[in-house]
Amino acid sequence: MTVFLLKRLGEAIVALFVVSVAVFAGVYAIGDPLSLLVPPDATAATEAAIAAELGLDRPLPLQYAAFVANALEGDFGVSFFYREPALQVIAERLPATLELATVAMVIATFVGVPLGLWAGMHPGTILDRTIVTGSVLGFSIPTFMVGLVFILVFAVVLGWLPSGGRGDTVEVFGVRLSVLTLDGWTHLLLPAANLALFPLAFIVRLARSGMREALSLDFVRFARAQGLSRGKVVRLHILKFVAIPIVTLVGLQFGILIAFAVVTEQIFAWPGMGKLLIDAINQLDRPLIVAYILMTSVLFIAINLVVDLLYGLLDPRARLG
Structure with missing residues (x-):
């Protein structure tokens, strides 16, 4: 190791x-x-x-x-526009982006995996076709269009949720978090749901195909022949089999959400790194742009390393390799 x-x-x-x-x-x-x-x-x-x-x-x-x-030495230069250290400017916006991406990834995982598994266990049913069609729409519809529809329906027409901003935050160890306040959650739900749609569609398709493949494997048939119920077989055997590719996908998608949440942050006026990058590009703020891209590269590498370690825990053959 x-x-x-x-x-x-x-x-x-x-x-x-x-x-x-x-x-x-x-x-x-x-x-x-x-x-x-x-x-x-x-x-x-x-x-x-x-x-x-x-x-x-x-x-x-x-x-x-x-x-x-x-x-x-941790010095990425001074921002041309803000006249502050570029790393400090990014660090002020990083918690908001990480919070948004984390909540979006949690929504995508905990909604997408059960839907995909259920669709894989009941292929050809009306609900299976509905789930598959929904996943195709998740791939096809642009993020900005979904975000505008969310704002129109839930903020303008129904008035249930605010259309933008971060809401109230609570400071924990020097980091401002909005997930710990009710007002913060109301501001977080729409952008997180919008950002979660694309990885959710991926996870649904992957979980469904993994379930379909697992049901035809010998170890699943042997477990069923021993008298285990389908639910117990799924919990004890199939979930571990399906989790291996899903962990890899979740890790990659999480990095993508962090780096490319620009559209969602712009639409919902979320004060994260994506909005900061757009402003930096418009202002030709070179130190800020370079520091942002290097920071996201470090996050990508760290996430990939964690995924590799989790992959080794789930599949001992990966550790041997």
């Missing part, structure tokens, strides 16, 4: 290096942030002073070398 962890750590370092080079080159080769930061009537001396303060007067290789050296 130690060798496995060291190998994964080495792969993570290489991946981060490649991502940092690609992102830095792409971001710093496009646009001129000075055009946004310097007033049109500023003198050349003022523009040169601002460029020197932000480090934009140095060649790109030196800027990248300085960026890597500072990043190793």
